[in-house]
Amino acid sequence: MKTVRLGPYTGLGFAFTIEMPRADRLTEVVAATFAGLRAEGEVPRTAFAAHPAPDLPGQQWRILVDGECQAVVSDRSIALDYLTWSVNQGTIRVGSAAYTLVHAAAVSREGGAVVLAAPMESGKSTTCAGLLRRGWSYLTDEAVAVDEEGLLTPFPKAVTIDPGAQFLFPELARPALADYPTKWHVPAGEFPAAIASGRVRVSALLFPQYQADAETKLIPVTRAEAVTGLARSTFNFLDAPERNVRRLAALSRRARSARLVIGSLEQAVERIECLVESGVL
Amino acid sequence: MISLASDLLIEQLDDELVVWEPRLRQLHRLDATASLVLAVISEGPISLDGLLSEIQEAVRGVSSARLRSDVESLVAQLTDLGLILSA
Numbered sequence: 509m510k511t512v513r514l515g516p517y518t519g520l521g522f523a524f525t526i527e528m529p530r531a532d533r534l535t536e537v538v539a540a541t542f543a544g545l546r547a548e549g550e551v552p553r554t555a556f557a558a559h560p561a562p563d564l565p566g567q568q569w570r571i572l573v574d575g576e577c578q579a580v581v582s583d584r585s586i587a588l589d590y591l592t593w594s595v596n597q598g599t600i601r602v603g604s605a606a607y608t609l610v611h612a613a614a615v616s617r618e619g620g621a622v623v624l625a626a627p628m629e630s631g632k633s634t635t636c637a638g639l640l641r642r643g644w645s646y647l648t649d650e651a652v653a654v655d656e657e658g659l660l661t662p663f664p665k666a667v668t669i670d671p672g673a674q675f676l677f678p679e680l681a682r683p684a685l686a687d688y689p690t691k692w693h694v695p696a697g698e699f700p701a702a703i704a705s706g707r708v709r710v711s712a713l714l715f716p717q718y719q720a721d722a723e724t725k726l727i728p729v730t731r732a733e734a735v736t737g738l739a740r741s742t743f744n745f746l747d748a749p750e751r752n753v754r755r756l757a758a759l760s761r762r763a764r765s766a767r768l769v770i771g772s773l774e775q776a777v778e779r780i781e782c783l784v785e786s787g788v789l
Numbered sequence: 790m791i792s793l794a795s796d797l798l799i800e801q802l803d804d805e806l807v808v809w810e811p812r813l814r815q816l817h818r819l820d821a822t823a824s825l826v827l828a829v830i831s832e833g834p835i836s837l838d839g840l841l842s843e844i845q846e847a848v849r850g851v852s853s854a855r856l857r858s859d860v861e862s863l864v865a866q867l868t869d870l871g872l873i874l875s876a
Contacts, residue, residue: 732806732807736818
């Protein structure tokens with residue numbers, strides 16, 4: 509099998525390449541998925557590879573890390589999910605040394621970032637995608653990286669859109685890689701938005717919570733509530749708790765904070781844009 | 790006497806506090822009232838009566854009996870959380 513090496517890529521200091529079959533439809537998808545992390549000149553430390561496994565039944569693929577088989581997955585779609593997950597894990601592992609890493613999405617406009625911090629399936633990636641569609645700049649939909657000066661460094665991985673939210677973004681429909689609904693991994697370049705350049709200050713800390721049929725609204729929370737909310741969502745909080753508490757407190761002092769109850773994506777985007785238009789952010 | 794536990798990391802945020810307690814490795818948010826109690830205790834070891842006297846000055850319109858009950862309850866909670874020491 510002829511292969512091609514994609515990359516180098518980097519996310520928060522985690523530099524890597526991905527080896528793929530030269531002639532396979534998944535290769536093109538992987539190249540597009542990780543395009544936002546392309547970093548010429550980086551020295552990769554980790555070599556991922558995804559290869560079909562013709563010796564195994566069905567359409568299975570092997571995922572390798574530095575030559576060692578890490579997983580056998582059932583099809584191309586799961587191979588893409590596994591690669592994305594592995595890159596996220598590597599980024600969080602390496603990025604933890606320098607950054608406080610909050611499980612959150614972030615977008616920016618006019619130099620100020622809106623952070624959407626929440627557990628999975630709260631609507632943060634969907635709201636992030638809704639704001640990107642409106643031209644906001646992209647930082648991340650997975651890990652908000654807070655540095656020692658309280659500024660946010662972009663980790664512009666592809667935006668993940670879960671099957672349940674895909675009907676909201678018909679313009680982003682992906683070619684099917686499997687016979688059942690799977691996540692979409694949408695590169696930031698497919699939105700009418702730029703990737704935020706350089707570090708960004710925070711303007712708002714929002715804690716989204718999707719509630720079907722609820723009225724979409726922003727409910728202010730105190731700065732202290734914001735800190736404990738962010739701490740709960742911080743991947744590496746217990747690695748350096750004092751450092752992280754100081755950074756999260758500094759972040760909350762600079763931002764407006766609110767719980768965002770999301771009944772509809774359209775209204776959530778409207779509420780956030782109203783904050784900007786009213787000069788609150 | 791009541792005193793502040795050592796090695797706490799305390800961040801004041803408006804009228805609330807966020808406190809990292811390193812022994813149990815827990816983060817706490819204290820509301821305005823609990824923050825006031827902790828602020829007084831953080832100035833140095835103090836008796837319960839001394840604490841009540843200090844709090845009484847800051848809180849108006851609360852009866853002495855109610856205040857004592859509330860502060861005693863707060864002191865017990867803060868002790869359980871490892872944020873203060875009561876001896």
